[in-house]
Amino acid sequence: MTLLDVRGLTVRTAGGRPLVDDLSFSVEAGERLGLIGESGSGKSLTTLALLGLLPDGMTAEGGVELAGTQIIGATEKQLRTVRGHRAAVVFQDPLTALDPLMRVGRQIAEPLARRTGLRGKRLRTAVGEALDRVRLPEPERIARAFPHEISGGQRQRVALAMALACQPDLLIADEPTTALDVSVQAEMLDLLDTLVRERGMAVLFVSHDLAVVARVTDHALVLKDGRAVEQGPVLDVVGAPKAEYTRTLVAGARRLEAALDLRSTR
Numbered sequence: 001m002t003l004l005d006v007r008g009l010t011v012r013t014a015g016g017r018p019l020v021d022d023l024s025f026s027v028e029a030g031e032r033l034g035l036i037g038e039s040g041s042g043k044s045l046t047t048l049a050l051l052g053l054l055p056d057g058m059t060a061e062g063g064v065e066l067a068g069t070q071i072i073g074a075t076e077k078q079l080r081t082v083r084g085h086r087a088a089v090v091f092q093d094p095l096t097a098l099d100p101l102m103r104v105g106r107q108i109a110e111p112l113a114r115r116t117g118l119r120g121k122r123l124r125t126a127v128g129e130a131l132d133r134v135r136l137p138e139p140e141r142i143a144r145a146f147p148h149e150i151s152g153g154q155r156q157r158v159a160l161a162m163a164l165a166c167q168p169d170l171l172i173a174d175e176p177t178t179a180l181d182v183s184v185q186a187e188m189l190d191l192l193d194t195l196v197r198e199r200g201m202a203v204l205f206v207s208h209d210l211a212v213v214a215r216v217t218d219h220a221l222v223l224k225d226g227r228a229v230e231q232g233p234v235l236d237v238v239g240a241p242k243a244e245y246t247r248t249l250v251a252g253a254r255r256l257e258a259a260l261d262l263r264s265t266r
């Protein structure tokens with residue numbers, strides 16, 4: 001079943017300049033698609049357009065059908081039912097998703113209560129379980145903490161727990177590990193990989209990092225200056241890139257890997 005169908009998506013500035021240009025792709029239920037591109041290639045604008053969250057003044061044209069709802073031109077009420085339940089998002093900076101003045105536990109409790117109808121002690125237990133599932137130590141302490149009282153890696157796990165609490169069909173992860181330390185990055189990727197596999201959830205994984213995308217997705221789409229230059233099974237895209245631009249990205253990633261290998265043997 002096709003969960004997300006994007007046809008000819010074009011995002012323009014108020015002045016009419018296209019920043020995402022005629023983009024088409026689809027995500028099947030349970031499929032993991034990686035959106036790869038350098039900084040400024042249009043990855044974030046694409047994900048924002050999928051949820052009807054483009055900045056003021058920008059416009060989207062084309063078709064974006066998410067779980068049967070046409071997003072472009074949808075009312076705010078229609079969009080609210082799609083966001084969270086059909087598609088939830090984890091951004092690079094977890095602070096964008098978290099309210100700085102609300103304890104972490106309450107922030108997870110809200111989407112959980114909305115979906116499950118749980119209240120009181122049973123809701124508190126469910127919050128503890130949600131924190132435990134994203135491998136947060138001492139879930140009771142974390143639940144009582146404010147976002148600034150926990151580490152960046154822990155905040156990103158909380159943001160993931162909030163997204164998963166909605167049990168979305170599609171998880172959009174926009175550079176979810178970029179702001180984290182390398183060791184924490186690997187843990188977070190493994191966690192994300194395990195949790196979405198367990199749930200059979202579809203994922204749109206956005207990253208500038210080919211190696212990261214190859215690790216957690218089945219298909220990849222390479223974006224350059226707002227246009228798709230290549231798409232296909234991730235192992236083909238990384239192993240036998242067709243487009244000149246993808247070849248450059250792959251060569252760059254290999255050079256980096258080789259440099260890191262060299263460093264680790266010193």
Ligand SMILES: Nc1ncnc2c1ncn2[C@@H]1O[C@H](COP(=O)(O)OP(=O)(O)OP(=O)(O)O)[C@@H](O)[C@H]1O
Binds near residue numbers: 042044046208
């Ligand atoms: N609010 C805005 N107003 C005008 N131009 C914008 C706005 N937001 C993004 N852009 C431009 O649109 C293009 C695509 O931006 P986008 O944020 O989607 O890129 P990206 O691939 O997500 O980059 P990064 O990896 O750095 O986040 C860039 O050229 C950017 O400068």
